[in-house]
Amino acid sequence: VPGTVGGAVIGNAGAHGGSIADNLLRATVLNPDGSLDEWPAARFRYKYRSSALKTLLRNSKSAPVVLSAAFQLKSGDTTAMEAWAAGFLAHRRSTQPTDPSAGSIFQNPPGDYAGRILESLGLKGYRIGAAQFSTVHANFIINLGGATAADVLALIDLARGNAWDALGVELVPEIMFLGDWPAQPPFQPLAERAP
Known part of the structure; x- marks a missing residue:
């Protein structure tokens, strides 16, 4: 989040x-x-x-x-809500990386999970420069120290291309990229890209 x-x-x-x-x-x-x-x-x-x-x-x-x-928040029993939140936090700690990251990289496509797709493509743990698809959850790109925006963008482009070519699935970035980017607006729909 x-x-x-x-x-x-x-x-x-x-x-x-x-x-x-x-x-x-x-x-x-x-x-x-x-x-x-x-x-x-x-x-x-x-x-x-x-x-x-x-x-x-x-x-x-x-x-x-x-x-x-x-x-507008829902009211509830404080003790029960604290236990509910603690359960979610424990689940998150056991299923998501604690390394520096931008959170989930891709939206889940309808009927599937981006992390599962990335793992099926062999990208879990894959690294470019100092950016890596997490070994804990493949839908997180972590910074191993000194990762650049270019490293992260290269991983995203690689994953999108592989998912499209192998599975016909378009992975849509959940994160926002602000600023100036070379060549093209990032992440045009893959079906529309030039061959």
């Missing part, structure tokens, strides 16, 4: 069957012109690990930035 509320709101972060869309009431955003807007939850038009704002960010060099968010 992204480390900030803004990232979680933009990417509709979630785990274990829940997501930000389930609880967001509204968010305050800073527009590129410096004005503030309050977006009700419906304006985000949430989808799996995506939102209208995430789409805007992918298609524009300037987009609103989430400054704050208000949530």
